[in-house]
Amino acid sequence: SEPLIVMGIESSCDETGVGIVAWDPAAPDGPVRLLADEVASSVAEHARYGGVVPEVASRAHLEAMVPTMRRALAAAGIEKPDAIAVTIGPGLAGALLVGVAAAKAYALAWDVPLYAVNHLGGHVAVDTLEHGPMPPCIALLVSGGHTHLLRVSDLGEPIEELGTTVDDAAGEAFDKVARLLGLGYPGGPAIDRLADGGDLAAIAFPRGMTGPRDARYDFSFSGLKTAVARYVEGCERRGEPVPMADVAASFQEAVADVLTMKAIRACRDFDVSTLVLGGGATANSRIRSLAQERCDAEGITLRVPKPRLCTDNGVMIATLGAHVIAGGAPPSPLTVATDPGMSV
Numbered sequence: 001s002e003p004l005i006v007m008g009i010e011s012s013c014d015e016t017g018v019g020i021v022a023w024d025p026a027a028p029d030g031p032v033r034l035l036a037d038e039v040a041s042s043v044a045e046h047a048r049y050g051g052v053v054p055e056v057a058s059r060a061h062l063e064a065m066v067p068t069m070r071r072a073l074a075a076a077g078i079e080k081p082d083a084i085a086v087t088i089g090p091g092l093a094g095a096l097l098v099g100v101a102a103a104k105a106y107a108l109a110w111d112v113p114l115y116a117v118n119h120l121g122g123h124v125a126v127d128t129l130e131h132g133p134m135p136p137c138i139a140l141l142v143s144g145g146h147t148h149l150l151r152v153s154d155l156g157e158p159i160e161e162l163g164t165t166v167d168d169a170a171g172e173a174f175d176k177v178a179r180l181l182g183l184g185y186p187g188g189p190a191i192d193r194l195a196d197g198g199d200l201a202a203i204a205f206p207r208g209m210t211g212p213r214d215a216r217y218d219f220s221f222s223g224l225k226t227a228v229a230r231y232v233e234g235c236e237r238r239g240e241p242v243p244m245a246d247v248a249a250s251f252q253e254a255v256a257d258v259l260t261m262k263a264i265r266a267c268r269d270f271d272v273s274t275l276v277l278g279g280g281a282t283a284n285s286r287i288r289s290l291a292q293e294r295c296d297a298e299g300i301t302l303r304v305p306k307p308r309l310c311t312d313n314g315v316m317i318a319t320l321g322a323h324v325i326a327g328g329a330p331p332s333p334l335t336v337a338t339d340p341g342m343s344v
């Protein structure tokens with residue numbers, strides 16, 4: 001049978017993504033094939049503010065959407081897809097509107113069905129591109145905008161959220177601590193590099209939300225950020241140099257420890273033997289190595305998409321769209337609304 005070509009449009013944060021995949025409706029569980037992966041990022045425009053500025057992101061999406069779409073069509077060598085999937089949430093309200101408006105306009109003009117999908121589900125689904133069909137799994141999504149622990153039974157079905165952060169996202173904590181240490185934005189990669197030469201046990205930073213009465217799967221990183229700030233202030237007050245590499249390594253260890261501990265806990269609680277990582281902060285070398293170490297010890301299979309697919313992109317939305325269509329879901333009406341605070 002003819003493959004079905006699905007375009008995915010992503011604009012929930014600072015990446016304008018248009019991805020195109022193909023899959024075979026006769027073998028719905030078979031592999032999804034990547035045809036195009038075009039991303040335009042406004043990250044450089046946010047750097048001087050130390051974080052994503054919603055208005056700047058919306059404007060950048062407006063400018064980038066049509067050129068990114070044209071590049072994706074050209075890369076895939078098609079004039080139009082058979083279906084469009086678009087992120088309706090969670091994300092920045094104005095940013096989401098740009099992608100959803102584009103998706104509706106193209107769906108109408110091309111007379112193809114529109115599928116409104118959840119950004120977080122896309123982070124999980126994208127792993128099937130590289131590693132094949134997804135068994136029931138626990139997913140840990142960590143980026144500048146989100147920190148979620150999810151339970152996924154089937155990609156075509158709704159996902160259950162087990163926990164999330166009660167304050168800062170994990171990537172945001174990296175960005176804030178980097179700022180405090182005078183490193184640039186985004187701070188994650190800078191801390192990761194700096195930590196490489198430091199001692200991860202040098203400073204005992206707090207592990208948030210790990211007490212016996214704390215929520216089992218939720219996270220908190222603002223206390224950790226404050227502890228790092230106090231530590232740095234203490235050094236400065238005493239006129240001592242800040243042991244930058246040790247601070248970075250010990251902070252990174254605190255984040256990686258809590259994230260992986262709770263992810264493994266969820267795998268155990270639900271008797272699931274696959275853990276999937278997603279989101280830009282999974283590029284972190286310690287989060288990856290500690291997750292691998294702890295999964296190995298528990299007999300859990302760890303699946304991590306390659307970095308390019310971990311950060312926000314259109315391919316993840318196209319891939320989730322393919323799974324949703326394969327699951328038999330009806331298309332969304334062209335009146336479908338964005339849902340910035342969407343849970344899973």
Ligand code: KG4
Pocket residue numbers: 013142143144145146170171172174175186187188189192279280281282283284285310311312
């Ligand atoms: O998924 P992403 O590109 O964008 C969203 O936030 O949605 O993730 C970016 C976040 C930033 O907070 C960045 O500091 C963090 O991921 N990040 C890292 C690393 N690389 C990126 N955090 C820790 N270690 C890294 N190597």
Ligand code: ZN
Pocket residue numbers: 119123143279280311312
């Ligand atoms: Zn994301």
